[in-house]
Amino acid sequence: MPAVLTTAAQLVCAHQGQLMVQASTSALTAGGSPVLVQADLLAATVSGCTNTNTAAGQKPCLKVTSIIAGRSSTLTVSGQPVMLETALGLTDAVPPQPVLWQVRSAGQKVLEAS
Template identity: 45%
Template sequence: MPAVLTTASKLACVHQGTVRATAGQHTLTVDGSPVLLADDLGLAVISGCIAQAPCVRISAVTAGVSTTLTVGGRPVLLATAKGTTNAGTWQASDAGQTKLEAA
């Protein structure tokens, strides 16, 4: 099973930009970092994208949403998470933790 993503996880666009997501919940944490939920990426900021038309926001999550673990009825994100941005694609590159996994 893949690891659950937290605010300590590394997410990036295909052009090497860093995705910075803020957790909308603080009930479930791993090593003090809140777990990210699928809808947390709607407000994520992308910085450092080197594309001519840079990625600045996430448009969609297309994979890596848990089917078994939720917080307040909202699914958590997994290390297999990926999707689209306004100018390309993004994916999780490092879950940043190995203690909590889900399907």
């Protein structure tokens, strides 16, 4: 089973920008950090994206726009699915790519879910 994401997770866009995510609740923690739920990732912003060639029509990743995969089907917090290390999705970058953000590290190894 995949590990649950926490606020200690490392999430990056395809251009190596860092996703900035805050937990909306601390009702469940893993490895000492609050777990992340779907709403937390949908509110995430991106810092340091290198997709910045505006002359070529590019726009950097600034915020998460969708989640394609990685929601737990068994574990929720406050009615929201907990996010897993298999999470990935899209940002508002131009041009868009099939997957624009993904998990580099879940931030903990003590709590898993499906």
